[in-house]
Amino acid sequence: MSFGNRLLRSSVGGRTCNYDGTVTDVWKNFEKRFADGGVGGIVSTTFHVNKERLSPPQYPSIATRRHMLHLKQRLPEIQQGGRCRYIVQIGDPGYVTYSSLFSEDQDGLSSSDGRDFAFGYNSRRHAMSPQQIERSITEHAAAASRAREAGADGIEITAGKGYLIHQFLNPAINRRQDDWGGSEDKRFRLLDEVLKAVRAAVGKDFLVGVRLSGADFNASPLLLSFGRWPSPLVSTAMRRGNDVDQMARYAKRMQGVDYLHVVAGYGFPNPHDVAGAFPFQEIRIFFDSVRHLSSKAGWRAALAHFPLPVRALHWFTNLGWNPAFRSLGLANELKKQLPSMMVITNGSYETLESLDKGLEHCDLVSMARALIANPDLISAYLNHDKDVPETKRCTRCNRCVGRTTTSPLGCYDVSRFGGSHSRMLSEIMKWNRPDRVPGEEDEQQPDA
Numbered sequence: 001m002s003f004g005n006r007l008l009r010s011s012v013g014g015r016t017c018n019y020d021g022t023v024t025d026v027w028k029n030f031e032k033r034f035a036d037g038g039v040g041g042i043v044s045t046t047f048h049v050n051k052e053r054l055s056p057p058q059y060p061s062i063a064t065r066r067h068m069l070h071l072k073q074r075l076p077e078i079q080q081g082g083r084c085r086y087i088v089q090i091g092d093p094g095y096v097t098y099s100s101l102f103s104e105d106q107d108g109l110s111s112s113d114g115r116d117f118a119f120g121y122n123s124r125r126h127a128m129s130p131q132q133i134e135r136s137i138t139e140h141a142a143a144a145s146r147a148r149e150a151g152a153d154g155i156e157i158t159a160g161k162g163y164l165i166h167q168f169l170n171p172a173i174n175r176r177q178d179d180w181g182g183s184e185d186k187r188f189r190l191l192d193e194v195l196k197a198v199r200a201a202v203g204k205d206f207l208v209g210v211r212l213s214g215a216d217f218n219a220s221p222l223l224l225s226f227g228r229w230p231s232p233l234v235s236t237a238m239r240r241g242n243d244v245d246q247m248a249r250y251a252k253r254m255q256g257v258d259y260l261h262v263v264a265g266y267g268f269p270n271p272h273d274v275a276g277a278f279p280f281q282e283i284r285i286f287f288d289s290v291r292h293l294s295s296k297a298g299w300r301a302a303l304a305h306f307p308l309p310v311r312a313l314h315w316f317t318n319l320g321w322n323p324a325f326r327s328l329g330l331a332n333e334l335k336k337q338l339p340s341m342m343v344i345t346n347g348s349y350e351t352l353e354s355l356d357k358g359l360e361h362c363d364l365v366s367m368a369r370a371l372i373a374n375p376d377l378i379s380a381y382l383n384h385d386k387d388v389p390e391t392k393r394c395t396r397c398n399r400c401v402g403r404t405t406t407s408p409l410g411c412y413d414v415s416r417f418g419g420s421h422s423r424m425l426s427e428i429m430k431w432n433r434p435d436r437v438p439g440e441e442d443e444q445q446p447d448a
């Protein structure tokens, strides 16, 4: 399989689907906007593999045949006859599940027992039984096979972002002492078995990638790791988590993998992945929206309303966050250690100079926020070889990140719209349009 160019849209998830996880016209039009903008391919958000997991609400699922059929119906409009490749990312968030309609025990499932004040809504995470682990392997394989049947060009297994497989790989989260934890080999076992089952399900001639964190940085930023137990501060190994050499060792053992999509850090959001600001006000909205789900979520929301000026809270929660460009080094190192593996580098790419740097060592570059800010960025680069003016670039305020589970997807930095909320809203609505119905084209569009 080939790509029209080496620039991809990275995974972007949000409330674009039906409550049962079937994709909608809004989902299709959101994705299509990037395809129209000239990207060579799109990696989807994580489609849930587990049919009980309906959360966050309105995120996509591929846990049943019905989900597959809805996807199959809409994919061709995004792929545009092969011009834009579409890779379906599949996974299970385990205990980092962000929200839910009701509190569900299974949203706290993980590699082992523990606590995490920042990620997930459940007060505690719980060790999965061997049967639950086996079931998850089967679910990943079935989901991969459905993605192929739906007409996707490939699948990507989420082994990063603090999702379930990452929870097994990460030595600070996986404290098991059975066949699934306790040593480097055993922590790798879930990913290994998922990969084997997925390859067996999709066959040899189908693209299979892995979204892998280049390094865990367990204790960074301190604030996010502070409320995690067992604490990453108790030993150096736990503080660091897997480093890039450990991840390279895992990558060398992966069987049947065509590419790595490299991300950085543990959990979403974290500053190694989405470099920039911690979007305090948006995260507070998110905390408020899930405060009813557990005592932890209630406390977290209450703390976010601590009686201090918002500026002070913003400053405090931004400790350890900055706009530095961190993940390139990790992707380069993985490429160096695995020269025959296709490596997609990701994180803060936007300018031509940064893209050149990324493409110098890695095979493809993927972008998320830069394209939400300017969906036509790639066409502009390919046709005019010119950077977008600084005033139009993504400011890495990460408000889009903070709002993913509470609001329609789009850019929420009003400064990029000359301070006009109505212009910002109109752009957000462009991202969230259903298909037009007859007669609609006669009406004046709000942004016309």
Ligand SMILES: Cc1cc2nc3c(=O)[nH]c(=O)nc-3n(C[C@H](O)[C@H](O)[C@H](O)COP(=O)(O)O)c2cc1C
Pocket: 010, 011, 012, 013, 014, 044, 045, 046, 158, 161, 211, 263, 273, 274, 275, 346, 347, 348, 349, 366, 367, 368, 369, 370, 400, 401, 404, 409
């Ligand atoms: C609004 C938003 C939603 C995201 N959703 C996902 C997701 O569902 N799965 C995933 O692996 N990454 C997700 N990401 C992370 C991006 O794929 C990417 O790793 C990150 O934004 C860094 O790349 P960038 O600097 O080009 O934005 C999301 C990012 C944003 C901004």
